[in-house]
Amino acid sequence: MRKINLSNFQVATSETARDINRRILLNLIRTRQPISRADLARFSGLQRSTVSSITEQLISEQWITEGALGHAPRGRKPRFLHLNNERAGIIGVDVRPRLTTLALTDLNARILTQDSLPTPSDPQTFLKGLAERIQNMRRSQPQIYCEGIGVGLPGRVDPGTQRLVFAPNLGWQEVDIKQARTVDIKGPLEEATGIPVEVDNAANSCALFETWYGKHSEGVHDLIALTVSEGIGTGIIAGGELLRGATGLAAELGHVSLNEDGPVCRCGNRGCWEVYASNTAAVDYYTRITTAARSERNSQENGSAPTFDSLLRLCEQGDPKATEAIDRQAHYLGVGLAMLITGFAPSLIVVAGEVTRVWTRIDPIINRIIIEKCQQPSATRITPVDELAHPRLRGAIALILQKHFVAPSVA
Numbered sequence: 281m282r283k284i285n286l287s288n289f290q291v292a293t294s295e296t297a298r299d300i301n302r303r304i305l306l307n308l309i310r311t312r313q314p315i316s317r318a319d320l321a322r323f324s325g326l327q328r329s330t331v332s333s334i335t336e337q338l339i340s341e342q343w344i345t346e347g348a349l350g351h352a353p354r355g356r357k358p359r360f361l362h363l364n365n366e367r368a369g370i371i372g373v374d375v376r377p378r379l380t381t382l383a384l385t386d387l388n389a390r391i392l393t394q395d396s397l398p399t400p401s402d403p404q405t406f407l408k409g410l411a412e413r414i415q416n417m418r419r420s421q422p423q424i425y426c427e428g429i430g431v432g433l434p435g436r437v438d439p440g441t442q443r444l445v446f447a448p449n450l451g452w453q454e455v456d457i458k459q460a461r462t463v464d465i466k467g468p469l470e471e472a473t474g475i476p477v478e479v480d481n482a483a484n485s486c487a488l489f490e491t492w493y494g495k496h497s498e499g500v501h502d503l504i505a506l507t508v509s510e511g512i513g514t515g516i517i518a519g520g521e522l523l524r525g526a527t528g529l530a531a532e533l534g535h536v537s538l539n540e541d542g543p544v545c546r547c548g549n550r551g552c553w554e555v556y557a558s559n560t561a562a563v564d565y566y567t568r569i570t571t572a573a574r575s576e577r578n579s580q581e582n583g584s585a586p587t588f589d590s591l592l593r594l595c596e597q598g599d600p601k602a603t604e605a606i607d608r609q610a611h612y613l614g615v616g617l618a619m620l621i622t623g624f625a626p627s628l629i630v631v632a633g634e635v636t637r638v639w640t641r642i643d644p645i646i647n648r649i650i651i652e653k654c655q656q657p658s659a660t661r662i663t664p665v666d667e668l669a670h671p672r673l674r675g676a677i678a679l680i681l682q683k684h685f686v687a688p689s690v691a
């Protein structure tokens with residue numbers, strides 16, 4: 281639950297009250313559908329007239345629809361309301377350094393159609409290409425009204441300006457935090473598509489999804505989403521609130537230095553957690569292990585670095601060098617997770633990323649380190665999120681869902 285600042289009287293306008301009531305009703309419909317207007321009034325404590333007026337608006341905006349007739353002991357039979365999954369949808373975009381994936385989902389975050397494009401090396405080409413794919417996607421499902429576009433980024437967005445301020449793994453020259461160079465993703469995408477856009481860090485998005493819609497987080501107010509990919513992302517929910525800090529750069533634990541004499545990170549610092557625990561790190565470990573083995577044999581054969589996916593496959597097949605590389609990555613995932621547990625004492629950490637495919641192998645390694653390093657290791661549950669459920673795409677969807685279904689943030 282969000283904490284409302286009662287000292288700020290300015291926000292208590294009737295519009296705010298209506299917006300809160302609207303979200304309460306939309307969320308009740310989502311969780312209890314199909315539901316009658318009478319039950320909505322009963323569960324929400326709102327007046328029947330308020331319920332009627334808000335539900336009419338939600339129907340006209342295609343968020344909800346009327347379904348089957350219910351039973352009533354006497355009088356008019358009530359019409360049940362449910363989310364308008366046949367007509368309303370959301371587009372989620374998961375941006376990664378090499379590949380951007382997008383999907384159109386229904387209001388329950390079920391994927392209806394999916395597409396992808398190589399991520400260009402500059403934001404302008406990216407925005408143009410993405411807008412085209414979005415328009416194609418909408419044309420392929422003309423019956424769906426798109427309520428919004430959520431964009432999960434491998435970087436940080438300033439909550440005030442909504443601009444991308446930090447994204448070292450994207451390699452875009454246009455984004456440079458030290459030179460104060462930032463990029464607007466939201467504005468141009470809204471202009472090109474005519475649809476409201478929300479942008480945020482991918483790990484923040486995953487944390488939001490898990491908090492409001494995840495199956496592991498019932499009654500959980502302190503959780504962390506860890507995304508393991510080309511870099512390491514963390515999204516932190518503390519006391520039910522997303523931790524953003526004053527700059528939007530809070531929770532950037534992937535760029536906390538574990539070793540100031542370590543290898544240079546793409547952010548410019550040395551020895552960041554992600555230099556040791558990301559997929560890129562695992563591929564580096566493998567390359568070094570195989571190169572060392574080759575030079576021992578004095579072999580001339582030339583090996584190129586595998587993709588992380590093929591490294592995982594080798595590990596699954598029992599290849600000892602690939603397994604050693606993955607084990608080393610798991611060791612450093614454990615080191616960073618111990619830091620997260622000590623720093624934030626969350627009751628739940630969800631881990632998203634391809635590496636969860638070998639969870640049965642890495643889980644004991646991670647756990648051993650956490651038990652070694654943490655005072656109360658058992659207070660935190662660590663759960664992998666199934667990659668087949670597309671956690672990053674669903675996170676991007678959550679950016680739109682939470683805007684409509686969750687009580688508004690009152691500053």
Ligand SMILES: [Zn+2]
Pocket residue numbers: 534535536545546547548549552
């Ligand atoms: Zn770094």
